[in-house]
Amino acid sequence: MKGSRFSIDQRNQLPTDPGIYKFYDDNGELIYVGKAKNIRKRVASYFTKARHINRKTQQLVRETLQIEFAVANSEFDALLLENNFIKANQPKYNILLKDDKTFPYICIVKERFPRIISTRKYNPATGEYFGPYTSVAAMKSVLDLLRKLYTIRTCKLNLLEKNISAGKFKVCLEYHIGNCLGPCEDLQQEEDYMKEIDQARNILKGNLAFVSRYFSEGMKQASEKLEFELAQKYKEKLELLNKFQIRSTVVNPKLTDVDIFTIVTDNSKLAVINYLQIKNGAIILARTVEVKKQVDESDADVLSYVAFELQNRHDSYNKVILSNIAFPSDEGVEVIVPKIGDKKKLVSLSLKNAFEYKKDKASQTKPKKQKNEVLVRLQEDLKLTQLPDHIECFDNSNLQGTNPVASMVCFRDGKPSKRDYRHYNVKTVTGPDDFASMKEIVGRRYRRLLEENSALPKLVVIDGGKGQLGSACEALKELSLYGRIPIIGIAKKLEEIYYPEDPLPLHISKKSPSLMLLQRVRDEAHRFAITFHRAKRSKSTFKTELEEIPGIGSGTADQLLKKFRSVSKIREAALDELISAVGNSRARQVFEYLHENKKGG
Numbered sequence: 001m002k003g004s005r006f007s008i009d010q011r012n013q014l015p016t017d018p019g020i021y022k023f024y025d026d027n028g029e030l031i032y033v034g035k036a037k038n039i040r041k042r043v044a045s046y047f048t049k050a051r052h053i054n055r056k057t058q059q060l061v062r063e064t065l066q067i068e069f070a071v072a073n074s075e076f077d078a079l080l081l082e083n084n085f086i087k088a089n090q091p092k093y094n095i096l097l098k099d100d101k102t103f104p105y106i107c108i109v110k111e112r113f114p115r116i117i118s119t120r121k122y123n124p125a126t127g128e129y130f131g132p133y134t135s136v137a138a139m140k141s142v143l144d145l146l147r148k149l150y151t152i153r154t155c156k157l158n159l160l161e162k163n164i165s166a167g168k169f170k171v172c173l174e175y176h177i178g179n180c181l182g183p184c185e186d187l188q189q190e191e192d193y194m195k196e197i198d199q200a201r202n203i204l205k206g207n208l209a210f211v212s213r214y215f216s217e218g219m220k221q222a223s224e225k226l227e228f229e230l231a232q233k234y235k236e237k238l239e240l241l242n243k244f245q246i247r248s249t250v251v252n253p254k255l256t257d258v259d260i261f262t263i264v265t266d267n268s269k270l271a272v273i274n275y276l277q278i279k280n281g282a283i284i285l286a287r288t289v290e291v292k293k294q295v296d297e298s299d300a301d302v303l304s305y306v307a308f309e310l311q312n313r314h315d316s317y318n319k320v321i322l323s324n325i326a327f328p329s330d331e332g333v334e335v336i337v338p339k340i341g342d343k344k345k346l347v348s349l350s351l352k353n354a355f356e357y358k359k360d361k362a363s364q365t366k367p368k369k370q371k372n373e374v375l376v377r378l379q380e381d382l383k384l385t386q387l388p389d390h391i392e393c394f395d396n397s398n399l400q401g402t403n404p405v406a407s408m409v410c411f412r413d414g415k416p417s418k419r420d421y422r423h424y425n426v427k428t429v430t431g432p433d434d435f436a437s438m439k440e441i442v443g444r445r446y447r448r449l450l451e452e453n454s455a456l457p458k459l460v461v462i463d464g465g466k467g468q469l470g471s472a473c474e475a476l477k478e479l480s481l482y483g484r485i486p487i488i489g490i491a492k493k494l495e496e497i498y499y500p501e502d503p504l505p506l507h508i509s510k511k512s513p514s515l516m517l518l519q520r521v522r523d524e525a526h527r528f529a530i531t532f533h534r535a536k537r538s539k540s541t542f543k544t545e546l547e548e549i550p551g552i553g554s555g556t557a558d559q560l561l562k563k564f565r566s567v568s569k570i571r572e573a574a575l576d577e578l579i580s581a582v583g584n585s586r587a588r589q590v591f592e593y594l595h596e597n598k599k600g601g
Contacts, residue, residue: 012362014040017112018078019071020085023064023093026453032060032093035082039069070286071356073349076330078220081283088284106130106204111192113159113183116200117151118143133309146203148213150196151181159183171280212238230377231530256342261307262350264358269293272361274345275310277318285314286355300327322347340443353493375414378514382497382506384486389413392445393461393521394472395438396426399528404429406441407529410457413520421450421528435471443475446485456485463489465521466498473500490522549593556582560590568595 009547014021016038021588023032036042050403072078086094109115109127116140122129146152153480157169158298181188199211219234271293277285292304305328311318322343329335338344372387379387382569391411396404410420424444429436442460449456462472469489476482482500489498495515496505508515546557563581564570570578571594578587 002561012044013045014067014069015071015356015360017041017071017356018025018073020070020081021314022070022085023060024066024068025063026065027226028066029235030091031063032091035075035078037078039071043067054424056093058222071349071353072272073352076453084284086152094422106139106143108197108201108204111159113152113153114197114335115156116143116146116197128201135318139317139405142204146200147179149203150200152196152200153178153180153183155180155184155410156589159465172484191222228240257309257318258322259288259349260322260346261297261303261310262324262347263303264351264354265293265299271299272354272358273303273306274350274357275307275314276350276353277314277316278346284352286504287314288353290361299325302327303327311395324351337498343435345502365565372413374513374517377512378517381508381512381514382459382486382488384459388459388486390455390457391459391461391521392447392457393463394441395463395522395525396434396436396468397526405529406437407447409521409525409527409528411517411524414517416524423528434464435467438464439471439475442472443478446479446481450479450481456481458486460487461518461525462483462487462489463492463525464489465496469498469500490518492522493535495519546590549590551589552586556590567594 001076018037019039020033021043022030022033023034023038025031033040035361046057047062059107064140068080094512095255104118104120105122106127107117107127110125111127114127114535120128147154154174155172157163159169163169163299164184164186167185169185171180171182171185174180175511177181181191181193181245183190198213202211215234218258219231221239222228222231224236224323224591235494256278260278261273263271263273265271269292271291275285275287275289277284289306289310291306293302303323303325307321307327308315319333321329321333322528323335323337324347326335326337336343338347352458370388375387375389378384382388393409393411394406396406404426406424406426408422408424409462410417412420422442422445426437426440428440443461446456447601448454466489469487472487473482476485476487487500489503490496491498494505494507495510496507497507508518546552546560559582562572564573570590575591581587582590
């Protein structure tokens with residue numbers, strides 16, 4: 001089993017998603033956890049800006065040998081992931097790199113009408129502490145939520161009962177804008193105030209479900225009593241709480257202690273498995289591993305074995321497992337494949353990490369291997385003994401039997417090799433006979449290769465059905481090459497693949513990359529033949545017109561067309577220009593004919 005660690009040299013393969021990155025030293029010990037909006041850019045900054053970072057960070061970089069990552073759905077989730085992982089692992093550099101500052105806490109102060117404050121000083125005698133928070137932004141978002149939901153005082157007044165009774169205090173602006181109910185003037189009872197503190201305590205502990213039920217019941221009761229303004233206030237608070245709650249997949253109070261295992265496989269023998277461990281509703285562990293599957297081993301079998309091993313390795317005793325597939329588990333452990341809701345979101349996050357790992361590993365594969373994937377598929381589909389990294393394809397072109405030509409295009413490593421393209425003028429065939437033309441061209445091509453002792457192709461493709469394929473095979477038989485070179489025909493209408501001496505065609509899936517490659521080769525041969533045929537036909541038209549001039553042959557016609565490009569420009573040319581091109585005698589013949597004879601055009 002192989003873990004999801006990347007070497008320093010592979011850091012450019014990290015994803016560009018938000019999430020966390022983890023640095024490991026040469027002993028495999030986790031020494032630092034960081035959060036990032038873009039993991040790849042953030043990690044790269046450690047190694048590209050070495051001159052602009054402090055000595056502690058430089059020491060961190062020197063000790064780092066391996067990198068792991070875990071993607072998240074948002075920057076907010078990345079903050080919470082970082083918090084969870086630091087609490088669970090306490091990496092040494094996460095303390096050193098804070099410039100000797102302690103982590104902030106949220107404290108419910110021990111006093112009458114308690115305040116809820118943030119502090120970096122931890123003193124249990126002062127009050128009840130929650131944290132520490134590695135992210136000040138995350139801590140402030142929690143405080144902001146509490147102050148929007150509850151009317152908790154922010155002043156530092158000593159609200160002892162005797163002080164309030166003596167009338168020492170007056171309400172402040174917070175009272176007038178509705179953020180405080182004025183306990184300093186005895187306008188709020190201590191019992192009611194402490195109920196709100198208890199609810200705030202539940203939120204700080206992560207028990208949002210309890211608070212959510214309280215607001216729901218309050219809204220329902222107020223509606224039944226027709227106290228619609230109060231019901232609206234409860235509704236607004238409930239919406240605010242739900243909005244805060246759904247911001248995070250990483251910390252979810254609806255879930256307790258569960259494990260998430262997801263598996264991603266393809267046609268290869270490798271499976272990628274992601275493992276997330278949830279404790280008290282928070283992700284505290286993310287791990288991705290790569291497993292080599294045995295013959296006929298199902299995904300469920302693989303996941304059953306790996307899940308058991310990972311749980312043992314990471315001391316997990318969770319009795320609920322969420323997954324993207326069902327698989328056998330130990331007695332007392334329930335495997336759930338969620339379809340909707342928060343559990344489904346967690347499975348999707350796990351799958352995202354597995355796919356990201358698989359994508360990064362694929363990007364590290366050598367380009368040549370990636371390039372040959374289609375050729376390997378073509379070799380499998382056509383049952384070839386060799387990889388078809390050298391393909392040659394033939395096509396004929398004529399118009400009502402005139403100017404018959406043929407083309408041969410060559411593909412090497414699945415790409416056109418245009419320097420190896422060849423044009424052919426059909427010499428031994430009269431009239432529109434595609435079969436005889438194909439036999440002539442194929443014979444000429446491979447006779448030439450044999451004479452030059454050049455490498456033969458690994459696959460020959462004939463544009464056409466059984467007739468053209470049979471003619472090409474006859475040419476190979478005459479050269480004693482039949483059976484030495486794989487040859488097929490591809491018919492345009494149904495994209496059928498024909499083998500020699502096989503009456504039934506092969507049908508490859510229309511979406512198959514191997515058929516797409518054959519179509520591309522065939523279409524390129526057709527384009528090349530058509531282009532040559534058009535050029536030859538156009539040139540023949542011009543030459544025929546010039547060759548009608550008495551005393552002018554094909555050689556003179558070629559010279560004139562090469563210089564002037566068209567008959568109309570030859571007609572517009574001065575006599576001196578024609579003389580400089582083909583000499584005095586022939587120039588005068590052409591000049592007089594084109595200017596005196598109405599046949600010119």
